[in-house]
Amino acid sequence: MIDGEEKLPIIRMYHVHKFYGPKKALTDISLEILENEFVLIGGASGAGKTTLLKLIYLGESATEGQVLVDGMNLSRVSRKQIPELRRKLGIIFQDYKLIPDKTAFENVALVLEAAGRHRRYIEKKVKSVLRIAGMDEKAAAFPASLSGGEQQRVAVARAIVGDPKIILADEPTGSLDPDSASKILALLNRYHQKGATLVIATHDQELIRNAGSRVIHLDRGRLDANP
Amino acid sequence: MAKKFLNTITIITMALAVLIVSAFGLFSVNLNELMDKWQHGIRVLVYLKAGVSDDNRRTLEDQIRRLKGVSGIAFISKEEGLARMKERIRILDAILADLDKNPLPDTFEVSLDAAFLEPVRIDEILSAIHKMVSVEEVAYGKVWLSRFTGLMNLFRVAGMAMGGLFIMAAIFIVANTIRLMLYSRQQEIEIMRLIGASDHFIKMPFYIQGLIQGFLGGALGLAVLYGLFSVASIRIGEYLPIGIKGIRYFSPMMILSIMASAMLVGWIGCYLSLKGFLKR
Ligand SMILES: Nc1ncnc2c1ncn2[C@@H]1O[C@H](COP(=O)(O)OP(=O)(O)OP(=O)(O)O)[C@@H](O)[C@H]1O
Ligand SMILES: [Mg+2]
Numbered sequence: 001m002i003d004g005e006e007k008l009p010i011i012r013m014y015h016v017h018k019f020y021g022p023k024k025a026l027t028d029i030s031l032e033i034l035e036n037e038f039v040l041i042g043g044a045s046g047a048g049k050t051t052l053l054k055l056i057y058l059g060e061s062a063t064e065g066q067v068l069v070d071g072m073n074l075s076r077v078s079r080k081q082i083p084e085l086r087r088k089l090g091i092i093f094q095d096y097k098l099i100p101d102k103t104a105f106e107n108v109a110l111v112l113e114a115a116g117r118h119r120r121y122i123e124k125k126v127k128s129v130l131r132i133a134g135m136d137e138k139a140a141a142f143p144a145s146l147s148g149g150e151q152q153r154v155a156v157a158r159a160i161v162g163d164p165k166i167i168l169a170d171e172p173t174g175s176l177d178p179d180s181a182s183k184i185l186a187l188l189n190r191y192h193q194k195g196a197t198l199v200i201a202t203h204d205q206e207l208i209r210n211a212g213s214r215v216i217h218l219d220r221g222r223l224d225a226n227p
Numbered sequence: 228m229a230k231k232f233l234n235t236i237t238i239i240t241m242a243l244a245v246l247i248v249s250a251f252g253l254f255s256v257n258l259n260e261l262m263d264k265w266q267h268g269i270r271v272l273v274y275l276k277a278g279v280s281d282d283n284r285r286t287l288e289d290q291i292r293r294l295k296g297v298s299g300i301a302f303i304s305k306e307e308g309l310a311r312m313k314e315r316i317r318i319l320d321a322i323l324a325d326l327d328k329n330p331l332p333d334t335f336e337v338s339l340d341a342a343f344l345e346p347v348r349i350d351e352i353l354s355a356i357h358k359m360v361s362v363e364e365v366a367y368g369k370v371w372l373s374r375f376t377g378l379m380n381l382f383r384v385a386g387m388a389m390g391g392l393f394i395m396a397a398i399f400i401v402a403n404t405i406r407l408m409l410y411s412r413q414q415e416i417e418i419m420r421l422i423g424a425s426d427h428f429i430k431m432p433f434y435i436q437g438l439i440q441g442f443l444g445g446a447l448g449l450a451v452l453y454g455l456f457s458v459a460s461i462r463i464g465e466y467l468p469i470g471i472k473g474i475r476y477f478s479p480m481m482i483l484s485i486m487a488s489a490m491l492v493g494w495i496g497c498y499l500s501l502k503g504f505l506k507r
Contacts, residue, residue, distance in 0.1 A: 059421070079426075086423035099415045114424035158422065 007034040010166060010197050011056060016065035018051055018221075025051045026221045029065070033199060035165075038192050041201040042208050043218035049201035050094055052218065053168050056199070057089050058082055070165060087115055090159030090196075094170040096151045098143040104154045105130065105139040111162045125161060133157040133187060149180040156187055166197040173204055181207075230411070233404040234440065241444020242451065244397035245489050249452050249477070251386030252485075257474040258379055271353065272366040273335040279361045284333070287361050291337055296352050299338040305331040332363060394492060401440060401496025405433055409504050416505075426505050434497050441493025445486045449477075 011033040018026040026048045033039050041049045054060040055067050058074055067074040070088050077085060098107050105126055112122040130136045133153040143151055152172065159167055169188060173181035185207070192198040202208065208215055217224040273291065275284065284302070292300050303311070308331040337356070339349065349367065357365050409416070419429050453476060460474050477485065 057421070082420070083423045083425040086421065089423075091421065093421075097418045097421065099418055101415075110419065110424070111422050114419065114422060114428050162423070 007036060009033065010035045010037075010070050011199070012066075012068040013055070013062075014066040016055065016062045016067060018048075018055060018060065019063045024221060026055075026218075029223055031216060031223065033197060036192070036195055036197055038189075038198045038211070038213040039200070040208055040211055040213055040215045041199065041218065042205075042215050043203065043224070045203060046220075047203075047218040048221040049203070049218055050170055051221075053091075053170055053199070053201055056166075056168060057086060057091055083114070087162060088165045090162060090164035090167045090191075092152075092155050092159045092167070092169040092172050094174065096143070096155040098151055098154060098158075100143055103140050103142055104135055104146065104157075107143070107154060108158045108161050111158055115162060126157075129157045129161045130154075132190075134183070149176050152176060152180070152184060153187075156184055160187075160191050160196075164196060166199065167191060169198070169200045171202055171204075172200060173202065173207060230408065233407055234436075237401055237404040237440045238444045238447065240400045241397050241440060241489055241492065242447035244393040244492070245445050245448025245485060246452050247393050248386075248390035249449060249485055250455070251382075251390055252481075253452065253456065253477060255379075255383055255386060256477070256481075258382070260475070271337040271339065271349075271356070273337055273356055273362055274332040274364040274366065275334065276361055276363045277332065279333065283361050287359055288335065290359055291335060291356060294352055294355055296340050296348060297337055298340045301336045303334045303336055305329050305333050308332075308334055397444075397492050398496045398499065401437060401493055402500040405437060405497050406500040406504065408436075409433070409500065429505065430497075430501050433501060434494060437493035437497035438490045439493070441490035442486065444493070445489030448489070449482060449485060 009032040011031075013029050013031050016026060016029040017024070029052065041052060043049050051060065055062050055074070056069055058077065061074065069085060072081070072085055074085070098104075099110070102110065108129060109122050109126045112125060117125075127136065127139070130139050133156055135150065135153050135157060138146060138150060141150075143154070146154065152174075156169075156172065159169070167188060172184050172188065176184065181204075188198055188200070200207075275287070279287075288300060288302065291297060306329065309329050339352065353365050353367055356362060416429055456474075456476055463474055
């Protein structure tokens with residue numbers, strides 16, 4: 001407050017539980033993530049990291065409890081409002097989710113087209129983001145002809161092209177060599193520096209040790225205070 | 228590949244629907260027009276007995292003219308009648324050329340008021356004329372007319388029923404091809420939603436596709452119909468009496484409305500298949 005550095009929570013969860021049918025994936029999660037914060041979500045495979053991210057972008061809805069994202073109470077968000085929520089977010093999916101019969105350029109451009117941006121702006125912006133991601137030379141390539149790391153970079157480009165308030169990244173360095181991984185992290189960090197809130201789910205212990213940021217640790221669906 | 232096939236099937240079905248519905252439409256329009264011309268120009272032919280004097284003829288003419296429902300009367304001498312007949316039916320020319328005796332009677336051509344074009348009233352007029360002196364015979368195509376009207380009504384009903392059926396089939400098939408396409412693009416649609424695309428944005432390309440299918444189907448159907456029409460109109464032209472110009476194709480306005488309807492069918496097909504699909 002005194003120096004204007006006071007940050008407000010942009011993501012909040014209150015006593016969130018998530019069941020997949022009879023299977024409990026998350027138990028009593030309460031947390032806050034602040035504006036422009038860089039948070040890592042750690043935990044073993046199956047701990048519930050992806051599920052936690054899904055609750056934020058309404059890929060799933062909480063079975064119990066409340067999730068608030070940038071002022072939207074997700075339990076009250078209608079189907080019509082979901083696009084509005086998702087345009088605040090840039091999501092990097094664990095399995096990339098690139099559209100196979102669209103080129104790298106078209107995959108990235110789709111975000112801006114869906115947001116109703118002008119063609120000329122889209123052209124310029126997508127080119128520049130692909131350049132930043134080091135993918136400008138492969139703009140015309142289809143996902144199937146790209147390596148895993150290259151697909152990952154297209155996915156990152158797509159996540160940041162809309163200048164989202166919040167970037168959700170699910171294992172963004174998952175299957176990459178250390179060099180590619182650090183490039184991706186540098187890229188994401190750049191947007192964090194520019195003001196985006198960055199949430200990365202990972203089981204990469206090295207990344208967790210080196211990042212020097214807050215870690216939300218999950219253990220079999222529960223917050224783990226002492227990992 | 229599969230997409231192309233689905234597209235082709237849809238367009239062909241649409242074309243068939245348009246072809247069948249418009250064929251009935253075209254037939255009906257032409258028949259209507261023919262009937263119209265014929266009814267407006269309806270003539271009763273009154274054949275005179277041979278050797279009626281000029282005086283008697285003029286008396287008869289006055290009598291007929293005074294009848295209620297008669298709007299005009301013209302005298303056609305037997306010479307004139309023969310000339311006309313020769314002109315209308317050319318083949319007869321040769322046969323009639325060396326005929327030394329004119330077989331035709333003198334004739335009055337009586338036109339009737341449009342308001343009297345009802346079978347009962349026409350009957351009244353005809354029997355009145357028939358009873359007059361000097362009249363040999365009265366000719367009038369009444370039976371023809373009523374049979375024709377009945378046939379036309381039957382035709383119209385059948386056409387509407389078939390047309391309706393085909394339009395429904397077209398909508399059904401469009402809806403299903405679009406649904407198949409939706410299923411084949413399910414993953415893509417899911418991804419689009421995840422990156423913030425609205426339903427509207429996702430649906431738009433499908434609607435555009437439906438409209439294009441409607442457009443192409445409509446154009447194809449009308450083109451095929453035009454081909455059939457051209458062939459038919461040559462054939463029919465040979466049988467038509469001289470006075471009637473021949474059959475017509477649709478007016479530009481009609482063509483536009485048929486195209487619009489075909490596109491509407493494409494749109495409705497899309498609407499039906501998209502309605503349930505995007506609810507998650
Ligand atoms: N759609 C689903 N249906 C049923 N169970 C699910 C579903 N998605 C996840 N689960 C289960 O919920 C638990 C948490 O899954 P989640 O994908 O969130 O784990 P994770 O931490 O992301 O794992 P990983 O590191 O392997 O990606 C797992 O036990 C998983 O089997
Ligand atoms: Mg996961």
